[in-house]
Amino acid sequence: MTAWQRFLETFFKPEMLAQYWPSIAHGVLVTLEIASAVVLTGLSFGLLLAGLRAYRLVPLNIAIVVFVDVFRSLPPLVAILIIYFGLPGVGINLPSFVVLWLVLSLVLTAFAEEIFWAGIISTPKGQWEAARSTGLGFSETLLFVVLPQAVRLGVPPLTNRTIAITKNTALGTVIGVGEILNQATAAQSFSGNATPLMMGAIAYILLFLPVVAVGRWIETRFQWRRA
Amino acid sequence: MAILTVSGLRKSFGANEVLRGIELSVAERELVFIIGPSGSGKSTLLRCLNRLEEPTAGSVTFDGREVTARATNLNRLRRSMGMVFQSFNLYPHMTALGNVTLALRRVLKKSRAEADALGLAALTGVGLADKASSYPNELSGGQQQRVAIARALALDPRIVLFDEPTSALDPELVGSVLSVMRDLKARGMTMLVVSHELRFAREAADRVVFMDAGRIVEEGAPETIFSAPRELRTKAFVAQLIR
Numbered sequence: 001m002t003a004w005q006r007f008l009e010t011f012f013k014p015e016m017l018a019q020y021w022p023s024i025a026h027g028v029l030v031t032l033e034i035a036s037a038v039v040l041t042g043l044s045f046g047l048l049l050a051g052l053r054a055y056r057l058v059p060l061n062i063a064i065v066v067f068v069d070v071f072r073s074l075p076p077l078v079a080i081l082i083i084y085f086g087l088p089g090v091g092i093n094l095p096s097f098v099v100l101w102l103v104l105s106l107v108l109t110a111f112a113e114e115i116f117w118a119g120i121i122s123t124p125k126g127q128w129e130a131a132r133s134t135g136l137g138f139s140e141t142l143l144f145v146v147l148p149q150a151v152r153l154g155v156p157p158l159t160n161r162t163i164a165i166t167k168n169t170a171l172g173t174v175i176g177v178g179e180i181l182n183q184a185t186a187a188q189s190f191s192g193n194a195t196p197l198m199m200g201a202i203a204y205i206l207l208f209l210p211v212v213a214v215g216r217w218i219e220t221r222f223q224w225r226r227a
Numbered sequence: 228m229a230i231l232t233v234s235g236l237r238k239s240f241g242a243n244e245v246l247r248g249i250e251l252s253v254a255e256r257e258l259v260f261i262i263g264p265s266g267s268g269k270s271t272l273l274r275c276l277n278r279l280e281e282p283t284a285g286s287v288t289f290d291g292r293e294v295t296a297r298a299t300n301l302n303r304l305r306r307s308m309g310m311v312f313q314s315f316n317l318y319p320h321m322t323a324l325g326n327v328t329l330a331l332r333r334v335l336k337k338s339r340a341e342a343d344a345l346g347l348a349a350l351t352g353v354g355l356a357d358k359a360s361s362y363p364n365e366l367s368g369g370q371q372q373r374v375a376i377a378r379a380l381a382l383d384p385r386i387v388l389f390d391e392p393t394s395a396l397d398p399e400l401v402g403s404v405l406s407v408m409r410d411l412k413a414r415g416m417t418m419l420v421v422s423h424e425l426r427f428a429r430e431a432a433d434r435v436v437f438m439d440a441g442r443i444v445e446e447g448a449p450e451t452i453f454s455a456p457r458e459l460r461t462k463a464f465v466a467q468l469i470r
Contacts, residue, residue: 129279130316130375134330134382135306144333148320 016195020187024199027183028207034101034179035166041105042165043158046112050150053113054120054142064113071110077171079103084175100172100179108165115157119150159215163208170204180204230255230417231276231386236285238271245271247441249285253386258418260428260449263438264464269421272438273388276419277301277308290385306334309379309387313394315371317363323350323374324359327381335382349377353407369400373407380411387411389420425468429453437461 001009053064071079084099094102123146131141173182184200229252238246245268253259261269274280276287278294278301287294294304317326328346331337337345350356353373363371372392379387389408393401405427412418412431422428428435428449435452437445437460445458453469456462 124316126312126314126316127318130310130312130318130378131329132302133277133279133305133308133310134378135302135304135334136330137302140333144329145318149318152320 010194011198013193013195016187016191016193017199020183020191020196020199023183023187024180024196024203027178027180027200028203030097030177031169031179031203031207034097034104034169034172034177037101038104038108038166038169039162041101042108043112043162045105045109047116047147047151049109049113050116050120051142051147053117054146055138068110068113071106072114074107076103076107076165076168077174079106080171080175096172096175096177099175100169100177104165104168107168108162111161111165112154112158115154115161116147116150119153120146122153123149156219159219163211163215166211167204167208180207228255229253230290231419232288233272233276234286234288236272236275236287237283238268238275238280239283244283245441246275246282249441249443251436251443253417253419255385255417256415257433258412258420258431260432260435261419261421261438262423262428262435262452262464262468263444267438268441269438270390273310273390273419273421276388277305277310279310302334306330306382307385309382309384311372311375311379311387311389311392313391315363315368315375315395317371317375317378319363322360322362323355323366323377326363326374327378330378330382346377346381349381350374352380352410353377354403367400368396369403372396372404376404376407376411386417386419389418389422391421391423393422393424423468425453437464439464 049064049068053061080099080103083094083103084096087094120142127145127149128141131145132138136144169177169179170181172179173185176182180200180203184196187196188194231251231253233249233251236246236249237244247268249268249272251259251272261272263269271280275282276289276294282295285295289304290307292304293299317323318329321329324343324346327349328339328342331342331345332339335342347356347359350359353376355370355373355377358366358370358374363374366374372395376387376392392408393404396404401424405424408418408420408427409431420428420432432449434446435449436443437452437456437458439460445452445456445461452461453465456465
């Protein structure tokens with residue numbers, strides 16, 4: 001057997017491809033579901049917290065900053081393990097996919113809050129003054145004038161961060177969430193062949209490449225020359 | 228009959244007292260020009276009138292209401308006091324029409340159709356009806372400032388405060404903004420203008436107020452202030468401006 005044949009045999013064995021594509025496809029579906037849920041909740045709560053922080057209520061802001069800093073410094077895997085294996089001890093049993101969704105959402109919330117907040121504070125003071133001088137209240141100014149600008153400013157850093165965090169759905173494999181990597185490693189240990197892992201890798205690329213491309217498109221679309 | 232009365236107005240930023248007891252009254256339909264060296268407190272005075280800055284002491288009465296009273300509904304008050312800024316401060320994510328109609332829709336709760344009609348009328352008033360769907364970055368500085376004026380006028384204010392409206396403009400664009408202000412004066416709008424446009428002041432102002440170091444030094448008809456000022460400081464400042 002030549003080296004090339006051995007390579008194909010290891011990573012692209014036809015029987016393996018045929019046997020395991022349905023479970024990898026199922027994994028793609030699960031990854032897709034969790035990733036979209038994480039993006040939806042993480043970005044909305046990040047925006048919500050950044051908006052609340054603009055009111056500068058000291059106790060609330062301390063709580064937000066503590067939350068944000070904790071979840072920006074904690075490796076998501078650690079949080080996943082603590083919640084999944086710890087919470088049952090106090091009588092709370094969460095399904096593994098809920099734990100994965102929860103932790104990744106909290107992490108994305110934390111990073112998104114910081115990015116949106118940076119956008120809020122870099123919106124020029126004159127924007128607030130112009131809006132307030134026409135009789136808009138604080139909340140209306142925040143909602144209609146400042147947040148739309150903060151969101152646009154935040155889009156480029158957010159796309160990268162969002163992709164980085166949604167890729168962490170692969171961490172779900174350690175608590176048995178049936179996403180791509182979990183399906184692939186299970187197949188690999190049954191078959192003793194690396195083909196399912198390669199299928200998983202290709203599935204990730206097929207899944208995230210369009211996301212990266214859309215991210216790039218959003219980045220250019222959301223920028224506008226500032227007056 | 229005075230529409231705006233300022234008395235004993237003081238404002239400090241920390242230990243720095245920027246306004247040291249301002250007494251001023253503006254009559255309905257009057258155009259009052261405020262001049263003075265930079266740092267004399269002109270802009271701060273303007274910003275205290277609609278409480279973008281909180282005055283430290285003194286009172287402002289506008290249209291029979293106490294602006295400085297604790298219970299005053301500021302948002303309601305500010306609808307009838309338009310303000311135009313040196314740096315325009317247009318909302319960059321909205322079209323010219325969007326800029327003009329935001330407060331109409333969100334503050335006055337007008338329908339989109341009604342707000343658009345009023346907004347378009349306001350833009351027509353400043354000669355920019357054809358730019359309604361342009362974004363601020365597609366407009367020249369002079370056009371942006373005229374949109375900002377339309378934004379203030381759309382709410383049908385009783386007075387408009389101009390804070391150095393032409394200082395950020397290239398010289399060739401100043402004329403278009405001044406001509407809008409001239410029209411406004413002709414339509415009987417009450418205006419309080421901080422500016423260095425002497426020629427415009429001579430031609431359009433009813434009264435010129437000279438401020439220095441947080442106080443009003445002298446006020447009077449434009450001709451008097453520019454040609455025969457009483458105070459030495461006024462004389463020195465005007466001489467500098469004219470040169």
